[in-house]
Amino acid sequence: MVDWVSSFLSERTCTLVFQGSPNLSSPVFVGTPQGSPISPLLFLRDVAPLHMSVPRSLMVSYVDDFSITVASPSYRGNIRRLQSLFATISMRGRDIGVSFSVPKTELIHWRTWSQRTPRSTAPIVLEGHLFHPSEVVRWLGYWCTPALSPTHHFRHRLSLAQAVFSFVKRLSFPGAGVQPFLCHRIATGLLCPILTYGADLLTPTYTALRGMNSFWHRVQRWTTNNFFSTPTSILAHEASLPPIVSYCRYRRRLAALRVACAPPYVNPAAARVPPDFPSLSSFGAQDSSRHLTKGLSSVYLPLNWRTKVPSPPLRKHLPVDALAHLTIPLQEGLTHLPLVLHTLPPPHLMRKTYRSLRARARHLLLQDWTEEGPTPPYYDYPPSLTPPIPSWA
Protein backbone atom coordinates (compact mmCIF):
# COMPACT_ATOMS: atom_id res chain seq x y z
CA MET A 1 0.00 0.00 0.00
CA VAL A 2 2.82 2.39 0.95
CA ASP A 3 4.60 1.64 -2.34
CA TRP A 4 1.38 2.17 -4.24
CA VAL A 5 0.70 5.58 -2.63
CA SER A 6 4.35 6.56 -3.05
CA SER A 7 4.22 5.63 -6.72
CA PHE A 8 0.92 7.52 -7.10
CA LEU A 9 2.40 10.73 -5.70
CA SER A 10 5.86 10.65 -7.26
CA GLU A 11 7.25 11.52 -10.68
CA ARG A 12 4.28 13.68 -11.59
CA THR A 13 4.38 16.32 -14.28
CA CYS A 14 1.92 18.88 -15.55
CA THR A 15 1.59 20.61 -18.90
CA LEU A 16 -0.27 23.82 -19.54
CA VAL A 17 -2.65 23.44 -22.44
CA PHE A 18 -3.76 26.67 -24.06
CA GLN A 19 -3.09 28.41 -27.31
CA GLY A 20 0.51 29.52 -27.55
CA SER A 21 1.63 27.59 -24.46
CA PRO A 22 5.19 26.27 -24.61
CA ASN A 23 3.92 22.65 -24.30
CA LEU A 24 6.58 21.82 -21.75
CA SER A 25 6.15 19.40 -18.88
CA SER A 26 6.97 20.70 -15.42
CA PRO A 27 7.57 18.44 -12.43
CA VAL A 28 5.00 18.62 -9.58
CA PHE A 29 6.14 18.02 -6.01
CA VAL A 30 3.12 19.21 -3.97
CA GLY A 31 -0.57 18.35 -3.63
CA THR A 32 -2.47 15.36 -4.91
CA PRO A 33 -3.59 14.75 -8.51
CA GLN A 34 -6.99 16.21 -9.32
CA GLY A 35 -9.78 13.88 -10.39
CA SER A 36 -8.70 10.72 -8.58
CA PRO A 37 -10.95 9.32 -5.84
CA ILE A 38 -7.96 8.61 -3.61
CA SER A 39 -6.69 12.21 -3.76
CA PRO A 40 -9.12 13.73 -1.21
CA LEU A 41 -8.41 10.86 1.21
CA LEU A 42 -4.66 11.38 0.97
CA PHE A 43 -5.13 15.12 1.33
CA LEU A 44 -7.32 14.68 4.44
CA ARG A 45 -4.78 12.37 6.01
CA ASP A 46 -2.15 15.00 5.36
CA VAL A 47 -4.07 17.92 6.89
CA ALA A 48 -5.54 15.97 9.83
CA PRO A 49 -3.09 17.60 12.32
CA LEU A 50 -4.68 20.98 11.57
CA HIS A 51 -7.86 19.93 13.38
CA MET A 52 -7.68 20.92 17.01
CA SER A 53 -10.06 20.60 19.89
CA VAL A 54 -10.26 24.06 21.46
CA PRO A 55 -12.82 24.96 24.17
CA ARG A 56 -15.74 27.15 23.00
CA SER A 57 -14.80 26.72 19.36
CA LEU A 58 -15.71 24.46 16.49
CA MET A 59 -13.51 23.55 13.57
CA VAL A 60 -15.12 21.91 10.56
CA SER A 61 -13.60 21.22 7.17
CA TYR A 62 -14.72 19.83 3.87
CA VAL A 63 -11.61 18.70 1.97
CA ASP A 64 -9.70 21.99 1.60
CA ASP A 65 -12.44 24.32 2.92
CA PHE A 66 -11.83 25.11 6.59
CA SER A 67 -14.22 26.91 8.88
CA ILE A 68 -13.64 28.02 12.45
CA THR A 69 -16.48 29.07 14.74
CA VAL A 70 -15.86 30.58 18.16
CA ALA A 71 -18.19 31.85 20.86
CA SER A 72 -17.72 34.48 23.55
CA PRO A 73 -19.84 37.23 25.13
CA SER A 74 -18.46 39.89 22.74
CA TYR A 75 -17.67 40.25 19.04
CA ARG A 76 -14.24 41.70 19.83
CA GLY A 77 -13.50 38.65 21.95
CA ASN A 78 -14.50 36.42 19.04
CA ILE A 79 -12.21 38.30 16.65
CA ARG A 80 -9.27 38.02 19.02
CA ARG A 81 -9.85 34.28 19.44
CA LEU A 82 -10.21 33.75 15.70
CA GLN A 83 -6.96 35.59 15.01
CA SER A 84 -5.11 33.59 17.62
CA LEU A 85 -6.56 30.29 16.36
CA PHE A 86 -5.67 31.16 12.79
CA ALA A 87 -2.09 31.93 13.85
CA THR A 88 -1.86 28.55 15.58
CA ILE A 89 -3.27 26.66 12.60
CA SER A 90 -1.04 28.50 10.14
CA MET A 91 1.99 27.56 12.22
CA ARG A 92 0.89 23.91 12.29
CA GLY A 93 0.29 24.09 8.56
CA ARG A 94 3.79 25.39 7.94
CA ASP A 95 5.16 22.41 9.86
CA ILE A 96 3.47 19.99 7.46
CA GLY A 97 4.01 22.08 4.32
CA VAL A 98 0.46 23.43 4.01
CA SER A 99 -0.44 27.10 3.55
CA PHE A 100 -3.82 28.82 3.44
CA SER A 101 -5.06 31.08 0.67
CA VAL A 102 -5.75 34.00 2.99
CA PRO A 103 -7.43 36.33 0.41
CA LYS A 104 -10.25 33.79 0.09
CA THR A 105 -11.16 34.19 3.77
CA GLU A 106 -14.71 35.17 4.68
CA LEU A 107 -16.00 36.36 8.05
CA ILE A 108 -19.53 36.26 9.40
CA HIS A 109 -20.83 37.17 12.86
CA TRP A 110 -23.55 34.70 13.82
CA ARG A 111 -26.62 35.92 15.67
CA THR A 112 -29.75 34.35 17.04
CA TRP A 113 -33.28 35.27 15.95
CA SER A 114 -34.03 36.90 19.25
CA GLN A 115 -30.85 39.00 19.48
CA ARG A 116 -31.70 42.72 19.43
CA THR A 117 -28.21 44.21 19.72
CA PRO A 118 -26.91 46.09 16.65
CA ARG A 119 -25.09 44.03 14.07
CA SER A 120 -21.35 44.01 14.45
CA THR A 121 -19.09 45.37 11.75
CA ALA A 122 -15.90 44.37 13.57
CA PRO A 123 -13.35 43.25 10.93
CA ILE A 124 -10.60 40.69 11.29
CA VAL A 125 -6.97 41.06 10.28
CA LEU A 126 -5.13 37.96 9.04
CA GLU A 127 -1.56 38.20 7.76
CA GLY A 128 -2.01 41.90 7.04
CA HIS A 129 -5.28 41.46 5.13
CA LEU A 130 -8.40 43.15 6.49
CA PHE A 131 -11.70 41.25 6.19
CA HIS A 132 -15.04 42.88 6.93
CA PRO A 133 -17.95 40.68 7.99
CA SER A 134 -20.19 39.51 5.16
CA GLU A 135 -23.97 39.58 5.13
CA VAL A 136 -24.03 36.21 3.37
CA VAL A 137 -21.46 33.44 3.24
CA ARG A 138 -21.71 30.47 0.91
CA TRP A 139 -20.45 27.17 2.31
CA LEU A 140 -21.05 23.78 0.65
CA GLY A 141 -23.94 25.19 -1.37
CA TYR A 142 -25.65 26.70 1.68
CA TRP A 143 -26.13 30.45 1.66
CA CYS A 144 -25.77 31.41 5.31
CA THR A 145 -26.87 34.76 6.77
CA PRO A 146 -25.92 35.86 10.31
CA ALA A 147 -29.20 34.54 11.79
CA LEU A 148 -29.28 31.53 9.44
CA SER A 149 -32.35 32.89 7.69
CA PRO A 150 -33.40 30.43 4.99
CA THR A 151 -34.90 33.06 2.67
CA HIS A 152 -31.63 33.99 1.03
CA HIS A 153 -30.62 30.35 0.52
CA PHE A 154 -33.89 29.32 -1.06
CA ARG A 155 -33.95 32.40 -3.29
CA HIS A 156 -30.68 31.18 -4.81
CA ARG A 157 -31.98 27.63 -5.13
CA LEU A 158 -35.09 28.94 -6.88
CA SER A 159 -33.14 30.92 -9.46
CA LEU A 160 -30.91 27.90 -10.12
CA ALA A 161 -33.94 25.63 -10.58
CA GLN A 162 -35.61 28.18 -12.86
CA ALA A 163 -32.50 28.34 -15.05
CA VAL A 164 -32.36 24.55 -15.34
CA PHE A 165 -36.10 24.34 -16.03
CA SER A 166 -35.90 26.85 -18.87
CA PHE A 167 -33.19 24.65 -20.37
CA VAL A 168 -34.91 21.26 -20.00
CA LYS A 169 -38.18 22.61 -21.38
CA ARG A 170 -36.42 22.86 -24.72
CA LEU A 171 -35.89 19.09 -24.75
CA SER A 172 -38.51 17.62 -27.02
CA PHE A 173 -39.26 15.08 -29.68
CA PRO A 174 -40.08 17.06 -32.84
CA GLY A 175 -43.74 18.06 -32.73
CA ALA A 176 -44.57 15.77 -29.82
CA GLY A 177 -43.15 17.23 -26.61
CA VAL A 178 -41.55 15.29 -23.78
CA GLN A 179 -43.63 12.33 -22.61
CA PRO A 180 -45.28 12.91 -19.23
CA PHE A 181 -43.44 10.11 -17.43
CA LEU A 182 -40.13 11.62 -18.60
CA CYS A 183 -41.29 15.05 -17.40
CA HIS A 184 -42.04 13.45 -14.03
CA ARG A 185 -38.57 11.91 -13.91
CA ILE A 186 -36.94 15.23 -14.78
CA ALA A 187 -39.00 16.97 -12.12
CA THR A 188 -38.20 14.45 -9.36
CA GLY A 189 -34.64 13.65 -10.36
CA LEU A 190 -33.36 17.04 -11.43
CA LEU A 191 -35.57 20.03 -10.61
CA CYS A 192 -36.74 18.99 -7.15
CA PRO A 193 -33.24 18.23 -5.77
CA ILE A 194 -31.95 21.56 -7.09
CA LEU A 195 -34.90 23.48 -5.67
CA THR A 196 -34.95 21.83 -2.26
CA TYR A 197 -31.20 21.44 -1.67
CA GLY A 198 -30.65 22.45 1.94
CA ALA A 199 -34.22 21.63 2.97
CA ASP A 200 -32.75 18.91 5.17
CA LEU A 201 -31.64 21.57 7.62
CA LEU A 202 -33.41 24.79 6.66
CA THR A 203 -37.16 25.27 6.58
CA PRO A 204 -38.31 27.64 3.84
CA THR A 205 -40.05 30.75 5.14
CA TYR A 206 -43.42 31.97 3.89
CA THR A 207 -41.73 34.44 1.52
CA ALA A 208 -39.42 31.78 0.09
CA LEU A 209 -42.27 29.31 -0.23
CA ARG A 210 -44.37 31.68 -2.31
CA GLY A 211 -41.78 31.76 -5.09
CA MET A 212 -40.97 28.06 -4.79
CA ASN A 213 -44.65 27.09 -4.96
CA SER A 214 -45.27 29.24 -7.98
CA PHE A 215 -42.31 27.61 -9.77
CA TRP A 216 -43.37 24.13 -8.69
CA HIS A 217 -46.88 24.69 -10.09
CA ARG A 218 -45.31 25.58 -13.43
CA VAL A 219 -43.38 22.30 -13.34
CA GLN A 220 -46.55 20.38 -12.46
CA ARG A 221 -48.41 22.03 -15.34
CA TRP A 222 -45.57 21.18 -17.70
CA THR A 223 -45.68 17.55 -16.54
CA THR A 224 -49.42 17.09 -16.96
CA ASN A 225 -50.42 19.58 -19.66
CA ASN A 226 -53.15 20.85 -17.35
CA PHE A 227 -54.75 24.25 -17.66
CA PHE A 228 -53.98 27.29 -15.52
CA SER A 229 -57.53 27.06 -14.17
CA THR A 230 -56.89 23.61 -12.68
CA PRO A 231 -56.86 23.86 -8.85
CA THR A 232 -53.30 23.53 -7.55
CA SER A 233 -54.25 20.68 -5.21
CA ILE A 234 -55.49 18.62 -8.17
CA LEU A 235 -52.45 19.65 -10.19
CA ALA A 236 -50.15 18.14 -7.56
CA HIS A 237 -52.17 14.89 -7.49
CA GLU A 238 -52.17 14.58 -11.27
CA ALA A 239 -48.45 15.29 -11.58
CA SER A 240 -47.66 13.01 -8.61
CA LEU A 241 -45.39 15.77 -7.35
CA PRO A 242 -46.10 16.64 -3.71
CA PRO A 243 -46.41 20.26 -2.57
CA ILE A 244 -43.10 21.83 -1.59
CA VAL A 245 -44.07 22.26 2.08
CA SER A 246 -44.89 18.59 2.51
CA TYR A 247 -41.88 17.48 0.51
CA CYS A 248 -39.49 19.63 2.56
CA ARG A 249 -40.92 18.16 5.76
CA TYR A 250 -40.41 14.67 4.30
CA ARG A 251 -36.80 15.49 3.40
CA ARG A 252 -36.19 16.70 6.94
CA ARG A 253 -37.70 13.54 8.39
CA LEU A 254 -35.42 11.42 6.24
CA ALA A 255 -32.43 13.50 7.30
CA ALA A 256 -33.53 13.05 10.92
CA LEU A 257 -33.65 9.30 10.41
CA ARG A 258 -30.17 9.23 8.92
CA VAL A 259 -28.89 11.11 11.94
CA ALA A 260 -30.81 9.01 14.45
CA CYS A 261 -29.99 5.61 12.98
CA ALA A 262 -26.33 6.10 12.09
CA PRO A 263 -23.53 5.74 14.59
CA PRO A 264 -21.35 8.88 14.81
CA TYR A 265 -18.35 7.25 13.15
CA VAL A 266 -20.49 6.67 10.04
CA ASN A 267 -22.38 9.95 10.01
CA PRO A 268 -20.57 12.85 11.77
CA ALA A 269 -23.87 14.73 12.17
CA ALA A 270 -24.98 11.96 14.53
CA ALA A 271 -22.33 13.16 16.99
CA ARG A 272 -24.12 16.49 17.29
CA VAL A 273 -27.59 15.39 18.38
CA PRO A 274 -28.78 16.62 21.79
CA PRO A 275 -27.23 14.71 24.73
CA ASP A 276 -30.62 13.41 25.92
CA PHE A 277 -31.69 12.31 22.44
CA PRO A 278 -32.33 8.55 22.51
CA SER A 279 -29.88 7.72 19.77
CA LEU A 280 -26.87 5.43 19.79
CA SER A 281 -25.55 7.73 22.48
CA SER A 282 -22.90 5.41 23.90
CA PHE A 283 -21.10 5.89 20.57
CA GLY A 284 -21.42 9.68 20.69
CA ALA A 285 -18.32 11.68 19.90
CA GLN A 286 -17.27 14.49 22.21
CA ASP A 287 -17.25 17.25 19.60
CA SER A 288 -20.78 18.54 20.09
CA SER A 289 -21.31 22.15 18.99
CA ARG A 290 -23.70 22.63 21.89
CA HIS A 291 -21.03 23.89 24.25
CA LEU A 292 -20.67 27.07 22.16
CA THR A 293 -23.80 28.50 23.77
CA LYS A 294 -23.17 27.22 27.31
CA GLY A 295 -23.20 29.92 29.96
CA LEU A 296 -24.53 32.63 27.65
CA SER A 297 -27.68 34.63 28.38
CA SER A 298 -31.08 33.17 27.55
CA VAL A 299 -31.45 35.05 24.24
CA TYR A 300 -28.65 32.95 22.81
CA LEU A 301 -29.96 29.63 24.03
CA PRO A 302 -31.66 27.35 21.52
CA LEU A 303 -34.95 25.62 22.22
CA ASN A 304 -34.94 22.15 23.69
CA TRP A 305 -35.20 19.58 20.92
CA ARG A 306 -38.46 18.16 22.28
CA THR A 307 -40.18 21.56 22.10
CA LYS A 308 -42.17 22.34 18.99
CA VAL A 309 -41.21 25.66 17.38
CA PRO A 310 -43.81 28.20 18.56
CA SER A 311 -45.58 30.31 15.98
CA PRO A 312 -44.50 33.07 15.47
CA PRO A 313 -41.07 31.68 16.24
CA LEU A 314 -39.32 33.73 18.90
CA ARG A 315 -36.48 31.36 19.61
CA LYS A 316 -35.45 28.57 17.35
CA HIS A 317 -33.92 25.16 17.68
CA LEU A 318 -30.40 24.44 16.61
CA PRO A 319 -30.81 22.93 13.13
CA VAL A 320 -29.78 19.49 14.39
CA ASP A 321 -32.25 19.79 17.31
CA ALA A 322 -35.05 20.62 14.90
CA LEU A 323 -34.12 17.44 13.03
CA ALA A 324 -34.18 15.46 16.24
CA HIS A 325 -37.65 16.86 16.97
CA LEU A 326 -38.90 15.47 13.65
CA THR A 327 -38.21 11.91 14.73
CA ILE A 328 -40.97 12.12 17.39
CA PRO A 329 -43.91 11.43 15.01
CA LEU A 330 -41.89 8.68 13.34
CA GLN A 331 -41.62 6.82 16.63
CA GLU A 332 -45.39 6.72 17.18
CA GLY A 333 -46.86 3.28 16.77
CA LEU A 334 -43.56 1.52 16.30
CA THR A 335 -42.73 -1.11 18.90
CA HIS A 336 -39.21 -1.99 17.82
CA LEU A 337 -37.20 1.17 17.74
CA PRO A 338 -33.42 1.02 17.87
CA LEU A 339 -33.08 4.50 19.26
CA VAL A 340 -32.81 3.43 22.90
CA LEU A 341 -30.21 0.72 22.45
CA HIS A 342 -26.86 1.03 24.15
CA THR A 343 -25.04 -1.54 22.07
CA LEU A 344 -24.84 -1.52 18.32
CA PRO A 345 -27.61 -3.81 16.98
CA PRO A 346 -26.84 -6.32 14.23
CA PRO A 347 -26.79 -4.75 10.75
CA HIS A 348 -29.80 -6.69 9.47
CA LEU A 349 -31.95 -5.41 12.34
CA MET A 350 -30.77 -1.85 11.76
CA ARG A 351 -31.56 -2.15 8.05
CA LYS A 352 -35.02 -3.57 8.71
CA THR A 353 -35.93 -0.89 11.23
CA TYR A 354 -34.52 1.86 9.07
CA ARG A 355 -36.65 0.65 6.16
CA SER A 356 -39.80 0.56 8.27
CA LEU A 357 -39.08 4.09 9.54
CA ARG A 358 -38.56 5.26 5.98
CA ALA A 359 -41.87 3.71 4.99
CA ARG A 360 -43.50 5.56 7.86
CA ALA A 361 -41.91 8.83 6.72
CA ARG A 362 -43.36 8.19 3.27
CA HIS A 363 -46.77 7.51 4.78
CA LEU A 364 -46.53 10.77 6.72
CA LEU A 365 -45.67 12.58 3.48
CA LEU A 366 -48.88 11.36 1.85
CA GLN A 367 -50.82 12.27 4.99
CA ASP A 368 -49.29 15.78 5.07
CA TRP A 369 -50.01 16.13 1.37
CA THR A 370 -53.71 15.33 1.85
CA GLU A 371 -53.98 17.76 4.75
CA GLU A 372 -51.93 20.47 3.08
CA GLY A 373 -53.88 20.56 -0.18
CA PRO A 374 -57.35 19.04 0.10
CA THR A 375 -58.88 18.43 -3.32
CA PRO A 376 -62.40 19.54 -4.36
CA PRO A 377 -65.14 16.94 -3.78
CA TYR A 378 -65.45 16.09 -7.49
CA TYR A 379 -61.87 14.81 -7.63
CA ASP A 380 -61.52 11.43 -5.92
CA TYR A 381 -58.05 10.17 -6.80
CA PRO A 382 -55.69 9.74 -3.84
CA PRO A 383 -52.19 11.31 -3.73
CA SER A 384 -49.44 9.08 -5.04
CA LEU A 385 -45.76 9.41 -5.85
CA THR A 386 -46.16 7.20 -8.92
CA PRO A 387 -47.54 8.97 -12.00
CA PRO A 388 -51.03 7.85 -13.08
CA ILE A 389 -49.73 7.38 -16.60
CA PRO A 390 -46.50 5.47 -16.10
CA SER A 391 -43.74 4.70 -18.58
CA TRP A 392 -45.15 1.32 -19.54
CA ALA A 393 -48.50 2.74 -20.71
Place this chain on the structure above:
Amino acid sequence: MGLGKFVAGRIHQTRAGKSYLAAHPTWSDDDPNLTCPRWEIEPETFQHAILSCPARTRDRDLLLKDVSSLGQDASLWTEPHLLRALGEYITTTKSGFPPDMSPEHFFPPSP
Protein backbone atom coordinates in the same frame (compact mmCIF):
# COMPACT_ATOMS: atom_id res chain seq x y z
CA MET B 1 -43.21 3.50 -25.14
CA GLY B 2 -45.53 5.62 -23.04
CA LEU B 3 -48.52 7.60 -24.15
CA GLY B 4 -47.71 10.74 -26.10
CA LYS B 5 -47.71 14.10 -24.38
CA PHE B 6 -50.90 15.19 -26.12
CA VAL B 7 -53.03 12.13 -25.33
CA ALA B 8 -51.66 11.86 -21.79
CA GLY B 9 -52.53 15.54 -21.39
CA ARG B 10 -56.16 14.80 -22.38
CA ILE B 11 -56.33 12.10 -19.69
CA HIS B 12 -54.84 14.38 -17.03
CA GLN B 13 -57.17 17.21 -17.98
CA THR B 14 -60.33 15.10 -17.94
CA ARG B 15 -59.36 13.45 -14.63
CA ALA B 16 -58.73 16.91 -13.17
CA GLY B 17 -62.17 18.14 -14.23
CA LYS B 18 -60.76 21.01 -16.31
CA SER B 19 -60.74 19.99 -19.94
CA TYR B 20 -62.37 20.58 -23.30
CA LEU B 21 -65.30 18.32 -22.39
CA ALA B 22 -68.56 20.28 -22.36
CA ALA B 23 -69.21 19.55 -18.67
CA HIS B 24 -65.90 21.16 -17.74
CA PRO B 25 -66.61 24.76 -18.79
CA THR B 26 -64.18 27.60 -18.46
CA TRP B 27 -64.82 30.15 -15.71
CA SER B 28 -65.08 32.90 -18.31
CA ASP B 29 -68.12 31.30 -19.95
CA ASP B 30 -71.20 32.96 -18.38
CA ASP B 31 -73.77 30.61 -19.88
CA PRO B 32 -72.09 27.29 -20.56
CA ASN B 33 -73.83 24.51 -22.44
CA LEU B 34 -72.84 21.35 -20.58
CA THR B 35 -74.58 18.83 -22.80
CA CYS B 36 -72.62 16.42 -24.93
CA PRO B 37 -72.35 17.79 -28.50
CA ARG B 38 -72.66 14.24 -29.90
CA TRP B 39 -75.56 13.06 -27.70
CA GLU B 40 -77.44 16.15 -26.64
CA ILE B 41 -79.24 14.62 -23.69
CA GLU B 42 -76.63 14.19 -20.97
CA PRO B 43 -73.81 16.46 -19.77
CA GLU B 44 -70.45 15.52 -21.31
CA THR B 45 -68.57 14.44 -18.18
CA PHE B 46 -65.48 12.21 -18.05
CA GLN B 47 -67.72 9.27 -17.15
CA HIS B 48 -70.10 10.03 -20.01
CA ALA B 49 -67.42 10.57 -22.66
CA ILE B 50 -65.56 7.38 -21.85
CA LEU B 51 -68.13 4.93 -20.52
CA SER B 52 -71.65 5.85 -21.55
CA CYS B 53 -71.89 8.15 -24.57
CA PRO B 54 -74.12 6.25 -27.08
CA ALA B 55 -72.56 8.15 -29.98
CA ARG B 56 -69.21 6.54 -29.21
CA THR B 57 -70.48 3.01 -28.62
CA ARG B 58 -68.76 1.47 -31.64
CA ASP B 59 -65.29 2.65 -30.62
CA ARG B 60 -65.94 1.81 -26.98
CA ASP B 61 -67.02 -1.75 -27.80
CA LEU B 62 -63.96 -2.13 -29.94
CA LEU B 63 -61.37 -0.67 -27.59
CA LEU B 64 -62.71 -0.38 -24.04
CA LYS B 65 -64.78 -3.50 -23.52
CA ASP B 66 -62.74 -4.40 -20.40
CA VAL B 67 -63.14 -0.98 -18.79
CA SER B 68 -66.11 -0.58 -16.49
CA SER B 69 -65.01 2.13 -14.08
CA LEU B 70 -62.89 5.28 -13.96
CA GLY B 71 -62.70 5.50 -10.17
CA GLN B 72 -59.54 5.49 -8.07
CA ASP B 73 -59.60 1.69 -7.68
CA ALA B 74 -60.30 0.91 -11.33
CA SER B 75 -57.98 -1.57 -13.02
CA LEU B 76 -57.64 0.98 -15.82
CA TRP B 77 -54.98 2.85 -13.83
CA THR B 78 -52.88 -0.24 -13.14
CA GLU B 79 -53.16 -2.28 -16.34
CA PRO B 80 -50.89 -1.08 -19.16
CA HIS B 81 -53.02 -2.47 -21.98
CA LEU B 82 -56.16 -0.78 -20.65
CA LEU B 83 -54.43 2.56 -20.37
CA ARG B 84 -53.09 2.21 -23.90
CA ALA B 85 -56.60 1.31 -25.08
CA LEU B 86 -57.96 4.42 -23.38
CA GLY B 87 -55.35 6.49 -25.21
CA GLU B 88 -56.38 4.94 -28.49
CA TYR B 89 -60.07 5.51 -27.72
CA ILE B 90 -59.44 9.19 -26.93
CA THR B 91 -57.46 9.60 -30.16
CA THR B 92 -60.11 7.86 -32.27
CA THR B 93 -63.11 9.63 -30.79
CA LYS B 94 -61.24 12.91 -30.27
CA SER B 95 -62.76 13.12 -26.79
CA GLY B 96 -61.48 16.11 -24.87
CA PHE B 97 -59.71 17.49 -27.90
CA PRO B 98 -59.52 21.27 -28.40
CA PRO B 99 -62.55 22.54 -30.37
CA ASP B 100 -60.46 23.45 -33.39
CA MET B 101 -59.30 19.82 -33.64
CA SER B 102 -62.75 18.24 -33.44
CA PRO B 103 -64.02 16.47 -36.61
CA GLU B 104 -66.62 19.11 -37.50
CA HIS B 105 -64.00 21.88 -37.46
CA PHE B 106 -61.34 19.95 -39.30
CA PHE B 107 -59.96 21.49 -42.46
CA PRO B 108 -57.20 19.91 -44.51
CA PRO B 109 -53.90 21.79 -44.40
CA SER B 110 -53.60 24.43 -47.07
CA PRO B 111 -51.37 23.50 -49.99
